[in-house]
Amino acid sequence: MADPDPSSARSHRGSQGSSGSISDSGGSSQDPRPSILGDPRASILGDPRPSIFGDPRSSILGDPRSSIFGDPRPSILGDPRPSLPNGPGRASQQEDSRGSLGPGPEGSHGPYLPNDPRLSRRDSRPGATPGFQAFGPELPEPQPRELAVQNAKAYLLQTDGQSDLSLYEHLVNLLNKLLTERPAAPLASLEAVHRAVQKERCQRPPDPLRDQPERLPAYQTAARQRALFVRDTPDGDQEPEEEPGDTPVPNVQETAFFFGQAGVGLGSDETLRIGLALKQLTEQQPVQTCRFWGKVLGLQGYYLVAEVELRDGEEEEGDAEEEEEEPALGLGPEEREEAEGTAAAAEEEAAEADEPPKPSWRPPPAVPREETRTGANKFLYFVCTEPGRPWTRLPPVSPAHIVVARKIKKFLTGRLDAPVVSYPPFPGNEAHYLRAQIARISAGTHISPLGFYQFGEEEGDDEEEGLGGRDTFEENPDFEGLPVVELVDSIANWVHHAQHILPQGRCNWINPQQKVEEEELGEEEEKGDELEETEQEVGPPLLTPLSEDAEIMHMSPWTARLSSQLLPRYAVAVMRSNLWPGAYAYASGKKFENIYIGWGHKYSPGNFCPALPPAPQVEYPSGPEITEASDPTVEDELALKAAQEQALAAAEEEEEEGEEEDEEEEMDD
Template sequence: MDVQLQKIFDSNYKGKTLYNHFCELYYQMQENKYYKAQSLSDFEDLSNFIKENRFYHLPLKTADQVNNLQDQIFPWQEYCKQQMQLMQIKAKVINATVQNFLKLNALLNNVGYGFTDEDAYLIQQSLKSIAIRDSNIINIRFWGKLFAQNRDYYVIEVQLSKSYKEPQPIDCDEKLNEYVHYVTQDLLEDWALLPQVTRKQMEASRFITYVFSGNLNKEITQYPIFNGKEKHLLKAQILRITHANLLAPRGLYRFDDETKLITFEDEFKMPESAELSTMDGWVHLPPNILKQGRITFYEDPSLKEEELNQMKEADPELERLKSIKDDKPFEQNEGNWNIKIFGETQQYTNQEEQPLSYQIVQLRNYLWPGAITVSNSNDFISIYFGYGNKNQQNSFNPLAPNDIQEEPEDIDEIPEPNPREQPDELEPDSDDERRREQERREAELQQQQE
């Protein structure tokens, strides 16, 4: 206790300790005969008066210190500086197809998703800045937002030219790493490139349920063992979500069986809103990811032909541009997608006598909560807002309790027998007493016979 009090008295404030302050208080109370402290508040007033009127001598600064003084930068000044740098991106010839996120963000806001106008503009400028960096980028879009424990991840998806080939990990598929992703936790900061994932990492990510921490370099301690950090698992989950939920209207693309390539249809017309509000009007754009963590089946040379055929039958490659109507239904639902219509459903005609509709269609995936596709009669967007985990938990439907049973009938009460005369022989209580009583009677009967 004494040591703690001594530390308190020795506490220093601008060259004066608490002990010195108490000494000055005592001196003023003794010298000023007109001062009479009636309560604790009077004592506090005197203490504040001494603090405010005390002269604190500050040593003069040298010439070098004065000449090298730095201007104080406030947080809002740094924010404005970063924002101006992003807004003043010079317009250059961009060969890539940049998503018009400002226009699509208004579409998302109509269904309850989307960003503010300020954040949407920063995202749009970020798309341009990344497209300017690399000439091999042919397509760039805003992928979505992944929630984390500390700071969330903003994700941008980039598609590179097929002529540009990066070195791939061992046993990995080039088509799996066709999409490149950048992430950031602040739209004014720089974007970080996520690394490529291996086949083993993709295979292990299917069995891991993990809430991201917000640290890209954090080690993953999960079972099964994941040989990588959070940035590798983040890339694996982004790829799984992309290949399962990136949709396109039916008829926008066509698949060539010979070249195995997907190209745009020459004469495509956006379907009417009535067709977009059904599952027949939408198809999966990317191929499905196999259970072994690849797009195309990997034939292990160490396995026999029969084993390879069994593995192919258990994990087949699905057809391209497959309709979402053919998806496996989720639990008791009719399909794997929930379709909801927003806005006015009335059909109109424009000046050219063409059908016109103002309704907006939203498709929400049951298996991957947060994956949505929103469209109207002109545009559509697929985006993700979630934790990056698959919905693998079945709904809890407890059984109803049994019916309450009726009360049993009352038992007739009979008074306890209390005879006036004591019986000659009492009935034994236990089996041993009955046995001994029986032996005694048999012995008496035998003696009478003799």
């Protein structure tokens, strides 16, 4: 029976330990009170004397004399060393736990042996299994303290339906991690170690036969966009920001605010990243003016488009490289000379070989593209597929690109080097097609309030520009803005400030035949006839009101509205293009802006139908004089030979008869 008074039991055991025991004297008996976790005298590291908690006599679950919580009374789990029934060769129950398990000198000990026969319960009956003692009435009932320990351990080993891990196993893993890592402040880091143990258990161990998964795309995107928010300097300090008037960076946040009132935009987060990306562009390129043109969607990605104007003399190198790769519908002067030389050489060879003559048809001359800062190439455009990625400069647009782009309709893929498979064949890749669509959208949807721009007072512009009118304008310093109600009531208060693209593919018409005559003949007298044969194309001039735009199947090409009908005084005027869905413009006071967010497709009343290939050319008329005869058979050849012999014999007979008649006539004479 256990001592009802813990203090008296503690003093009684202390007196026994001080008087010595058989184990202390080096006897062969063992401690009759082993703990359920093993030997209470052995620590986790194997040394029974210095315990990990400082007391050489305390087990991992607590010692009755010094508990883990600091109470000198028995721990909550009871005495870890309950006594076993006395047997032959066993010491008294009150023996001190500091004795040795095996024979040896005083104070010596040996390693812990799990199969030590002295720790096993043997059955003395014949035929009994060695190492186990049959349960019978001769064994006394377990002590209450041992029973409490067993019940506590059974409780800690319980698992619920949500997890197969018990609290006992979790505590073992927690202590193992603490003893392995040994943090400086174990109590303060207990919660962090607890979460780490739970996380390690939830994570599946990596399969050595499989590759480790790559980083998520979100982490890669964040790593790329981090450079937009951090600016490293040699001293580690932030560089002073430039003056608002000295920087070409546009105020994208303000533009997004006004468009947001109309329900148009890309969101505050994306707008901020776009503004930082435009700032990065202005730092990398010699930009004079910069504007966010819009966002063009694609099947596999999208394009953020920036409309910029470089400083004087900065775009010449890039243009020279693009001229070498410029495609055209016809042949240029050099190609024409090459083709003519080849044709002349072929004609000479044909004359020598007595062959049929070659055709004298020549391809139409190529229409040259417009110079930089004029017409459709007035601005340069840079695109990127995501804020933080490098900006790519689009090539200048040529008339061949625009002419073919008007006949096809293709979805963009998000890759500038992707081919454009269409009919008619497009002379370029997706970068050229995107540039052509940007030019078409800008020419049809870039509008401004009436009076914001005005023509200069220079004389002779109309005569120099011909029937196309002027191609330059300037801001009106006296512009005070129009009320938003007037901007919404009549679309005549809005004008186009981008030049119209002619059917030729240029904003300023040029006669290609005239250029060819100048290069080939070099005579000015023969130019007039060619100018009369080719009719000059004329389009609407600059600053033409929107009221003159053509209707779309009895539908207005523009839709005007207020951003708010409840507070029209503080609302902004919003214009939406019905010809190019995704193109918007706003005006408020002296401020206005244009933006495009769409797929780059023009609206068509009917379903889009690709152009049909041309009809095949008519064959040369066939007649009996040029019809090739079929090869005769053997029978036909024999019949022809017999007919020829018969005809020859008939001819010979006729000749003989004629000769006889002649002879008779001579005799009569």
